[in-house]
Amino acid sequence: MAHLSEQEINRRENLQKIxxxxxxxxxxxxxxxxxxxxxxxxxxxxxxxDEKEVIVAGxxxxxxxxxxASFTEIQDASGRIQVYVARDLICPGEDKTLYNEVxxxxxxxxxxxxxxxxxxxxKVGEISIRATELVLLSKSxxxxxxxxxxxxxxxxxxxxDPEQRYRRRYVDLVVNREIRKTxxxxxxxxxxxxxxxxxxxxxxxxxxxxxxxxxxxxxxxFKTHHNTLDMTxxxxxANELYLKRLIVGGIDGVYEFSKDFRNExxxxxxxxxxxxIELYVAYKDYEWMMNLVEELVEKVAIDIHQDTKVTVxxxxxxxxxxxxxxxxxxxxEHFTGIDISEMDEAALRETAKKLEIHIDGSLGKGKxxxxxxxxxxxxxxxxxxxxxxxxxxMSPLAKKHRSKPGLVERFEAICNxxxxxxxxxxxxxxxxxxxxxxxxxxxxxxxxxxxxxxDEDFLRALEYGMPPTAGLGIGMDRLAMIMTNSNSIQDVIxxxxxxxxxxQEA
RNA sequence: GACAGCGUAGCUCAGCUGGUAGAGCAACAGUCUUUUAAGCCGUGGGUCCUGGGUUCGAGCCCCAGCGCUGUCACCA
Numbered sequence: 001m002a003h004l005s006e007q008e009i010n011r012r013e014n015l016q017k018i019x020x021x022x023x024x025x026x027x028x029x030x031x032x033x034x035x036x037x038x039x040x041x042x043x044x045x046x047x048x049x050d051e052k053e054v055i056v057a058g059x060x061x062x063x064x065x066x067x068x069a070s071f072t073e074i075q076d077a078s079g080r081i082q083v084y085v086a087r088d089l090i091c092p093g094e095d096k097t098l099y100n101e102v103x104x105x106x107x108x109x110x111x112x113x114x115x116x117x118x119x120x121x122x123k124v125g126e127i128s129i130r131a132t133e134l135v136l137l138s139k140s141x142x143x144x145x146x147x148x149x150x151x152x153x154x155x156x157x158x159x160x161d162p163e164q165r166y167r168r169r170y171v172d173l174v175v176n177r178e179i180r181k182t183x184x185x186x187x188x189x190x191x192x193x194x195x196x197x198x199x200x201x202x203x204x205x206x207x208x209x210x211x212x213x214x215x216x217x218x219x220x221x222f223k224t225h226h227n228t229l230d231m232t233x234x235x236x237x238a239n240e241l242y243l244k245r246l247i248v249g250g251i252d253g254v255y256e257f258s259k260d261f262r263n264e265x266x267x268x269x270x271x272x273x274x275x276x277i278e279l280y281v282a283y284k285d286y287e288w289m290m291n292l293v294e295e296l297v298e299k300v301a302i303d304i305h306q307d308t309k310v311t312v313x314x315x316x317x318x319x320x321x322x323x324x325x326x327x328x329x330x331x332x333e334h335f336t337g338i339d340i341s342e343m344d345e346a347a348l349r350e351t352a353k354k355l356e357i358h359i360d361g362s363l364g365k366g367k368x369x370x371x372x373x374x375x376x377x378x379x380x381x382x383x384x385x386x387x388x389x390x391x392x393x394m395s396p397l398a399k400k401h402r403s404k405p406g407l408v409e410r411f412e413a414i415c416n417x418x419x420x421x422x423x424x425x426x427x428x429x430x431x432x433x434x435x436x437x438x439x440x441x442x443x444x445x446x447x448x449x450x451x452x453x454x455d456e457d458f459l460r461a462l463e464y465g466m467p468p469t470a471g472l473g474i475g476m477d478r479l480a481m482i483m484t485n486s487n488s489i490q491d492v493i494x495x496x497x498x499x500x501x502x503x504q505e506a
Numbered sequence: 507g508a509c510a511g512c513g514u515a516g517c518u519c520a521g522c523u524g525g526u527a528g529a530g531c532a533a534c535a536g537u538c539u540u541u542u543a544a545g546c547c548g549u550g551g552g553u554c555c556u557g558g559g560u561u562c563g564a565g566c567c568c569c570a571g572c573g574c575u576g577u578c579a580c581c582a
Contacts, residue, residue, distance in 0.1 A: 006551050007516055007533055062542075069539035086539060109532080123540045145517045146532050148543040156543060157518040157531055163574050175517095218582060265507090265580045358579090370582070394582075412582080422582065450581090499573075 007143045014106040015139050021097065025139040031114045033057045037074065037081035040119055041127045049120060054129060056081065057114040057137060059174065065104055074115060075174070082128040083115050090134050103134065110140035147175050166496050182484040185304050186492055189476070189483055190257065192303040193277060196296055202253030202279065207242035209235060209259065215458065216240030216397070218450040219262040235261035240397065240471065241458045243280045244426065247469050248461045252282040257476065268488040269418065272497050275476040284470035285425045286409045290386055293413055293421055293472065294321040297384070297479070304483050312416050312485050315382050323413070325386040328369070331377045340369065364443055366393025381414040396436040396452055398424035420479050423472040430462035
């Protein structure tokens with residue numbers, strides 16, 4: 001039996017008293033809600049008060065008793081509205097128990113109540129409901145954090161402990177109402193993208209989360225075991241290789257919002273499970289895909305903010321097309337003054353050293369270039385910028401560049417110092433693809449534990465033939481952070497991964 | 507993983523050079539039929555993160571641990 005606080009004991013006693021009065025604290029039947037707080041306030045005309053009858057329901061969030069009359073505030077999905085509860089209105093007969101005992105003493109903040117009443121304005125000018133009927137819909141046994149906002153709009157006693165807010169998101173949502181907007185905007189982002197992609201006729205699909213081989217990205221996987229088949233399965237780190245199989249199958253435009261899982265460090269930019277959208281379109285190339293990304297992300301910004309400009313931290317980011325475009329070598333030269341385009345691995349290692357960038361011995365040429373870029377360029381790219389033409393070594397699934405040897409047709413969009421998408425002209429030459437996988441195996445042997453594994457079935461699919469295809473991945477959490485001005489990935493995920501809660505004393 | 511900071515009532519926090527805890531809100535009792543951080547009056551509520559140590563005495567000092575936060579590292 002968990003230790004109960006004084007207030008929890010109190011609430012349980014109140015619950016018993018309610019039951020003793022013959023009132024069901026958790027009634028089954030529906031409550032015929034027909035109005036919401038914000039809508040009532042918005043539609044009220046102070047010049048022609050019509051005393052309209054409404055039925056509302058929600059949590060009781062404040063309780064001001066003044067003898068035979070009281071004010072209480074109900075919080076519903078839309079917001080809050082004040083309710084005027086006068087004893088003789090909710091207890092028209094001789095029996096005043098409902099007001100004197102139940103309402104005044106046995107109801108607690110956080111209880112769900114239902115109210116029928118008429119809309120009016122108080123002396124002080126607050127649009128309120130004059131209750132004629134009040135019922136308990138669900139009793140709350142744990143006290144919510146009490147947050148109050150005074151007349152000057154100053155918040156008192158905010159519920160601020162980040163740990164508690166993430167662990168008890170349900171409480172956070174009740175008490176810190178403004179976070180709801182972040183999650184609504186996140187959903188708007190998904191809807192906006194779906195609308196755009198569906199309108200183009202692309203098919204939203206689902207592919208396996210449990211995979212016998214993990215592929216499509218460079219990352220360490222989560223490993224699990226299937227009992228009946230007695231085999232190791234991995235949680236997907238990307239869905240690229242499956243979506244390409246669908247392109248092989250003749251579905252010319254496919255996309256999937258996928259939860260991916262990477263068994264790596266956690267930070268304000270990394271959650272072990274996160275969401276990407278991946279999109280593949282046949283007969284297109286990466287140039288075409290850049291235009292799509294600009295159009296898509298600009299639309300998302302407009303759908304959420306009614307503007308291409310979005311405030312993020314200290315910056316105003318403008319997603320208006322067209323975005324700046326640099327090749328990776330141009331970007332490195334721009335920010336360091338060094339032209340690395342002709343360098344071999346040894347020279348690159350030397351350059352990294354000169355730039356004071358730590359390079360692990362196991363890293364190949366591509367990873368070294370990526371390190372230099374990540375260190376010296378990426379953080380400075382605030383406005384949305386395309387970086388194109390990556391070294392072939394770091395892009396084993398991308399097609400070799402049509403005119404620049406050693407490079408692939410790949411781009412990333414960088415925004416607010418972070419990558420928000422990654423795309424290429426997809427490699428569809430099965431012989432080249434096999435070689436690239438074999439190079440990855442070599443990197444793996446050198447100690448790169450994120451090197452890709454070889455997927456024979458995927459190669460078999462390519463051997464049947466895949467049309468030229470452009471592919472794209474967008475990190476939905478990262479984009480959501482930007483679109484909602486959130487500083488941490490935990491703020492755009494309802495239930496971010498946490499260490500297990502310390503077991504409470506039984 | 508490294509470094510720094512934090513952990514005191516349901517919530518937000520105070521607590522001096524060590525003398526076994528305080529405030530506001532919340533709760534409880536009373537009062538009040540238009541209040542809004544309602545008011546007035548009174549009351550209760552704490553394993554001061556955990557475990558050791560120093561000391562006559564530890565919320566405070568020391569050691570270890572746990573948890574969280576931040577920065578860095580890791581991380582397409």
